[in-house]
Amino acid sequence: MMKYKKEASYYHFLTPSAKIIVLGVMTLVISVGLQLLKSSLSNIFSSFGSSNTSSISSYSTTGIILFIVGIILIAIGIRMHMHLRNSTRIKYIVKKGLFYYAYGNPLHLKEGEKLPALHCINTEVGKYELILSTGVASVEDLQKLSTNISACLNNRYKRYAVTQTRSDLAFNTVSFLIEDVTIDRNLRIKSSIQLKSGDPTRLPIQQGMFIDLTTSGSILVAGKTRSGKTTGIISILLSALSWGRDQYGSEIIIIDPKQAELSRLPYTYTLDHNGEAQGILHAISNFESTIKKRQQILNDLSMESGDAVKWFEIGMHASFLFIDEYVSCRSLFPRKNKDTANYNIDLFDNAIKRIVTMGASAGCFVILSIAEASVESGGLPSMLRSAMSTKILFRPTLPEARLLWDSELLNNLNTGRTFQPGDAWFSSTDGVNDTPCCVHFPIMEFPIYKELGKLIEHYYKIM
Ligand SMILES: Nc1ncnc2c1ncn2[C@@H]1O[C@H](COP(=O)(O)OP(=O)(O)OP(=O)(O)O)[C@@H](O)[C@H]1O
Numbered sequence: 001m002m003k004y005k006k007e008a009s010y011y012h013f014l015t016p017s018a019k020i021i022v023l024g025v026m027t028l029v030i031s032v033g034l035q036l037l038k039s040s041l042s043n044i045f046s047s048f049g050s051s052n053t054s055s056i057s058s059y060s061t062t063g064i065i066l067f068i069v070g071i072i073l074i075a076i077g078i079r080m081h082m083h084l085r086n087s088t089r090i091k092y093i094v095k096k097g098l099f100y101y102a103y104g105n106p107l108h109l110k111e112g113e114k115l116p117a118l119h120c121i122n123t124e125v126g127k128y129e130l131i132l133s134t135g136v137a138s139v140e141d142l143q144k145l146s147t148n149i150s151a152c153l154n155n156r157y158k159r160y161a162v163t164q165t166r167s168d169l170a171f172n173t174v175s176f177l178i179e180d181v182t183i184d185r186n187l188r189i190k191s192s193i194q195l196k197s198g199d200p201t202r203l204p205i206q207q208g209m210f211i212d213l214t215t216s217g218s219i220l221v222a223g224k225t226r227s228g229k230t231t232g233i234i235s236i237l238l239s240a241l242s243w244g245r246d247q248y249g250s251e252i253i254i255i256d257p258k259q260a261e262l263s264r265l266p267y268t269y270t271l272d273h274n275g276e277a278q279g280i281l282h283a284i285s286n287f288e289s290t291i292k293k294r295q296q297i298l299n300d301l302s303m304e305s306g307d308a309v310k311w312f313e314i315g316m317h318a319s320f321l322f323i324d325e326y327v328s329c330r331s332l333f334p335r336k337n338k339d340t341a342n343y344n345i346d347l348f349d350n351a352i353k354r355i356v357t358m359g360a361s362a363g364c365f366v367i368l369s370i371a372e373a374s375v376e377s378g379g380l381p382s383m384l385r386s387a388m389s390t391k392i393l394f395r396p397t398l399p400e401a402r403l404l405w406d407s408e409l410l411n412n413l414n415t416g417r418t419f420q421p422g423d424a425w426f427s428s429t430d431g432v433n434d435t436p437c438c439v440h441f442p443i444m445e446f447p448i449y450k451e452l453g454k455l456i457e458h459y460y461k462i463m
Pocket residue numbers: 223224225226227228229230231232371394421422423440441442443444
């Protein structure tokens with residue numbers, strides 16, 4: 001069925017195998033009907049004493065042939081149905097859910113309008129990509145279908161739901177990522193070495209999910225207290241530390257303005273003895289100067305080769321500047337005036353902005369943690385909020401999420417469930433996770449602060 005028809009029967013939305021089974025059953029019914037007709041007619045003829053039974057026996061032959069055809073059709077249909085791919089089943093279930101009049105008409109299609117083309121492919125175990133093409137329906141209309149699609153996946157697919165929606169660059173199609181949301185994809189880490197993925201540019205979050213540093217930039221981490229922010233960030237740092245320091249002066253710098261657990265680690269910066277943050281500003285400016293050096297190396301190599309050389313192509317490892325409690329840290333700096341020319345909020349803000357916007361090309365990234373996604377004036381500058389290309393919100397709520405992402409990107413997310421520490425909504429500009437999805441950060445079953453201290457010590461000792 002290519003066009004929307006209000007009167008279209010349920011049969012139109014069946015899979016080809018189910019249609020063959022229905023056809024077989026109907027053929028059987030007709031054959032039985034003919035058989036009954038034959039018996040009734042022979043009774044009538046015999047009661048009239050007639051011996052002309054040739055027309056009656058033709059009913060019988062046709063009935064037998066139809067019976068055999070019916071059985072064959074049912075057998076073929078069942079066999080086809082048993083071998084039907086899950087992607088095909090999902091495609092037909094969704095087709096019925098979206099275009100069968102009795103199930104509502106979520107796209108508000110008019111009689112005779114062309115139905116959007118629909119394809120479904122199996123991308124990996126328990127994951128499917130359903131692609132709907134635009135046409136009568138716009139990208140915006142299609143993006144709103146994620147809840148309808150999740151709702152029509154029931155029975156055999158009741159564990160499946162749409163977890164991400166994305167449109168192609170040309171706005172010709174909208175893809176829905178459908179996955180088994182009950183599969184435990186959590187990473188249970190017994191030793192930090194397990195966080196060393198096969199590639200230094202990929203920071204593992206869950207099975208099959210990474211932060212890809214080749215396509216994304218700095219990382220904004222938000223979430224209320226005890227939501228799992230620090231633990232999540234430590235998993236990122238442990239992964240980066242596990243690759244060791246590169247020969248281009250990579251850094252892993254931690255800034256803890258709260259003077260809490262992190263500040264006790266080696267190579268961590270906290271408040272000066274007088275309560276000022278001069279040491280912190282100095283560390284940030286040192287980090288910035290490493291970006292310039294690394295960029296210069298890359299520029300020279302690019303000049304030599306005549307093509308742009310990327311940081312990860314020459315064996316650079318990612319550098320990180322992690323500022324815990326960014327808003328508190330920012331509040332430490334005085335306003336700029338004639339007495340604070342070398343130590344003021346503008347110097348801090350501008351350095352962070354430069355690192356966020358220019359660092360990624362030299363493999364240098366900022367991780368900012370904030371307790372309130374809602375911070376406005378005096379908090380997270382809006383420029384940073386949009387420039388930070390990886391966003392993570394721990395133990396998310398919809399009002400907080402709306403401050404980090406456009407509301408329409410949040411349609412797929414299950415807002416009704418209770419989130420535990422380590423649960424987060426995550427997005428990154430890597431072409432795969434551009435719309436936020438639900439993740440759980442690695443569960444680390446070892447003393448993480450001790451391990452972090454040990455790896456930092458090792459990282460700087462080696463060079
Ligand atoms: N990925 C995780 N999986 C399971 N439990 C976690 C995870 N991350 C954190 N937790 C639990 O949540 C607790 C709080 O985590 P964490 O200290 O990282 O939160 P936080 O948001 O940084 O809090 P604060 O703002 O108070 O520093 C941890 O002690 C741990 O028990």
